[in-house]
Amino acid sequence: MSDNTASSSSPQLESTMFSSLDISNLKIGDDVSSLSAAEASFTLQKFLPLQTVLSPKIREAINQQEPTSSTAPFRSIGKGFCGEIYEKTGTNRIFKRELPQGVKKLWNDFIWHTSVYDEMLRANIEYENVRSVDTHLPLLQVPKVFSYITPQNPTWWISNPSFPTIAPREPSNLLEAELIPALPYVVRKALIARYCPHDKVSALKDPTNENCLARIYLGVRRPTRSKTAGFTLRNFELDLQILDELGLEKEYLAREMARALAVCHWRCRTDANDVEFTLASSPTSPIPLTTPEIATLSPNTDTSSSISAKIRTSHIWLLDFNNCSAITMDKAGVQKASKAFWDNDPYYPRPKPDEDQDEALWRVFKDTYLDFSRTFEEGDVWERGLPGMFIDTVVREAKRRPEGLGASIGPPVTLGAPPHVRNTRDKKKGRQYPDLLPIS
Template identity: 30%
Template structure:
């Protein structure tokens, strides 16, 4: 099982922000300061207290659903720093099987491990711990009774790193800033609290939609789970969209040329991890330091790409995946957002060149030519 805290030394240069300081700021400023991968937020966390207490008390280690998608459901277990993705019945026979995703996810993790530092990537890919099949009696004997009743069937399950949600103070500001209202008056505190108290809204990750200008929020369907951060909203908040675009460009290059994975339907989300605080006296009980990071997730619809094939075949496989599904929600559009796309493209090309040279494939592929083909394909396809 993974340790509760991420001990990456790079966090030493990050900006620590106390939640007590944020409480004094307007919601727009809170979002500007926290929705960036160089922030570490120090909070009073009831979750941290429950987590520590549950570590020594197995009877408190309940399993809670924190997400649901095409392949099945995602759960967390209190007292364990991991998430569990359980495949829904019948999905194991489809091309989107969890076993296949585990293989692709592993390939992407390996590529980030081999080449991520070289290309200076800051995007994080959740670590994998194990894959469990339906015949594992020891595992299912322990976990099956803890699952919700409608999920108590054996199947394939993957244990991976848990991406922690955005802290409560960030979620509260998202509500106050984005929840639709008739005028500019302050939002009723009871409305804010009602949304915060909803269990699904506690599992808040924010999708960085650089490829879509704007979207509509409604009161009836307002949700913090998989919260959409549209480009215009990010620009109004003053978020560092060029940095996010460059990070995405490097991540796509790592998937394509490092892992041989097409990146179909992957997602980029802002989430957090628990890290150790700065050197000095320990924090008060229940204090937790949460590092904001940009994560690359969801490889369930990806396909592997054989880099020993002819360039034309490889280019076709990659560019098709980049214009289908949700990919265009994340990738800046080269016509609508030319400056932002230019940042994405430059980062992709620079990273791709380095990786291909390192792998001895630089005479086989030309990433500059590939991006030109991608642009032409995007023009025709969209």
């Protein structure tokens, strides 16, 4: 990787490196029923690419379209296996409340979230100094983690008496973290107009669809979509078919996933079990310029416009660490990491994809994972061959799976059985799967 001195944030390069958004042809304020599929696709192709930069004019237009925020101090925006997530109205904070079935999971989430945030921040700073590809695209972000709040913290609970509690209204453990901003209203409306099979007006009015974080599924392609299944924008699935339809940067997404997984494995030493990669809005806090970017500027350069140029419509985020666990730096650890790769939802590209056209995406992922792992000095993981062993184990598991849509996702499938197609909207937390083949 060579040094790239042409910074994407240099003011003189903004007009060529960034696609500033022209809103003259976008039906931002129209009712969803008036948007044709072609118009919705046009809107998504303009707003969703990660290279799209929002000017102050378009940011104001988008913000004006957002529904009136809830007046409740805390608003539920999601629920998982170990906790329910509440946005603190008017702030960039969320609080994940521990559920009874998630006892001990929330503390595990806090530990691994902190580790991955720290190491990903360090890796991003190092990578900014040397990256020669995707220089105009934002790097993957992990939401900041702030604090762990217990029921025995009288100050917090007295100060926040309206926070929802579990019957019989007893406080529970909370994890406080940065809010991942949902995709904007104009994008949500276009997704409904383009992909909702029925009752688009009701879908747009459904308050749960305001909390739209789109899962990035580079491991599955669905040529056809169900006309009868329920539609929701919570955890909307951007599979390869949709990514291609909208012209999104899937090679970049594969590279960022590979970098993040390498950081998890060899710096955090975790299997990254059940983590999620989502497309959402950019961080609400401005992203400051890096040292290499500042080095391209003349003394006393006004940098506010350069920072504004980093505000995008969409951003890739890594989240959800409650099922992560430690791995050892040996064959057993590699085996555990490989199992987590396959047990997760189909975020990562597959070595044996359902369609031949997707094989190149696996090579992008594999090469980036190996190249990035090679730069780590911790524990001599490269000299011991652990990253290559991980890739080999993943490939070996792919070869033992039967052909057909769905065979490349989820837990192992019995050879000879009909192709297994599961509902990928259901997370696999808490389930047990057969072991993968041992490493020889």
